Amino acid sequence: MKLLVDAGNTRVKWRLSGAAGVVGQGAVLFDEVASIPELANYAQQITSIVVSTVISEERRRQLNDVLLERVKAPVRFYWAETERRGLRNAYEDPARMGADRWHAMYGAWRLCSGGFAVIDAGSAITIDYVDASGMHLGGYILPGVQMMFRSLRTDAARIGFDVNEALTPVPGHDTGECVNHGLAWLSSSVSERIMKDVEFYGLSHVLVTGGDARRLLDLGLSAREIPELVLDGLERIDTEEAGR
Numbered sequence: 031m032k033l034l035v036d037a038g039n040t041r042v043k044w045r046l047s048g049a050a051g052v053v054g055q056g057a058v059l060f061d062e063v064a065s066i067p068e069l070a071n072y073a074q075q076i077t078s079i080v081v082s083t084v085i086s087e088e089r090r091r092q093l094n095d096v097l098l099e100r101v102k103a104p105v106r107f108y109w110a111e112t113e114r115r116g117l118r119n120a121y122e123d124p125a126r127m128g129a130d131r132w133h134a135m136y137g138a139w140r141l142c143s144g145g146f147a148v149i150d151a152g153s154a155i156t157i158d159y160v161d162a163s164g165m166h167l168g169g170y171i172l173p174g175v176q177m178m179f180r181s182l183r184t185d186a187a188r189i190g191f192d193v194n195e196a197l198t199p200v201p202g203h204d205t206g207e208c209v210n211h212g213l214a215w216l217s218s219s220v221s222e223r224i225m226k227d228v229e230f231y232g233l234s235h236v237l238v239t240g241g242d243a244r245r246l247l248d249l250g251l252s253a254r255e256i257p258e259l260v261l262d263g264l265e266r267i268d269t270e271e272a273g274r
């Protein structure tokens with residue numbers, strides 16, 4: 031049995047994958063990894079642990095130690111690469127690209143035929159475009175939704191508001207509405223812009239993942255949601271590496 035981990039800046043997503051398919055999965059905060067019940071329940075059966083992460087080096091070591099303490103299996107970290115089975119990274123220095131972006135792109139590359147856009151709406155929002163030949167055309171990194179709310183709250187003295195779940199992009203009539211509607215309007219503008227780019231670059235598929243995927247879909251993004259695209263790509267890569 032294999033433990034797959036996508037450790038992001040907000041949450042750690044995990045999946046236990048056995049011969050017959052998915053045995054368990056979930057998302058926890060960084061400090062909760064040690065208490066995932068399945069780690070104890072399946073400790074004997076887990077034979078390898080594979081990780082995609084964008085957290086700091088210090089936290090990465092902590093994560094490594096916590097996993098090794100719970101499960102006596104080797105931990106393997108996978109990073110962004112220059113090329114894999116025809117998918118080619120636009121970065122001159124792929125080591126600088128977040129592993130999650132590469133793994134999500136690779137998951138999409140193996141899933142789709144034709145060019146695609148991958149949107150990962152997490153702590154930060156990333157958008158990457160790949161053409162039908164596998165060439166990564168490049169991407170964008172934007173602040174995530176919670177990050178934007180947080181910066182308005184902390185960096186402006188007179189902006190006080192409660193976060194509202196309603197996604198209404200019409201002009202607001204008080205501070206709370208102006209902020210909540212403003213960020214809904216921004217997300218909907220991003221969605222519209224992605225749709226334009228997809229047409230411009232002739233891409234055939236739009237895939238969205240991450241904790242705020244639903245928000246973009248609700249605000250007009252026309253895309254297929256793949257909840258754990260990073261883990262899907264990571265699992266593929268580890269299987270390919272194991273077969274070498």
Ligand SMILES: Nc1ncnc2c1ncn2[C@@H]1O[C@H](COP(=O)(O)OP(=O)(O)OP(=O)(O)O)[C@@H](O)[C@H]1O
Nearest residue numbers: 038039040041151152153154174175176240241242
């Ligand atoms: N239960 C939840 N806990 C925390 N955030 C959630 C939850 N459900 C949805 N979200 C939203 O998901 C976002 C975080 O997404 P996600 O968990 O995909 O990020 P991440 O993988 O930790 O981040 P990144 O990969 O960008 O570092 C938050 O901004 C929040 O708005």
Ligand SMILES: CC(C)(CO)[C@@H](O)C(=O)NCCC(=O)O
Nearest residue numbers: 084126127128130131154156171
């Ligand atoms: C942008 C995030 C935070 C998204 O999780 C991550 O992919 C990351 O830390 N990237 C490093 C910078 C880069 O991708 O160029």
Ligand SMILES: [K+]
Nearest residue numbers: 038130150152
């Ligand atoms: K992520």
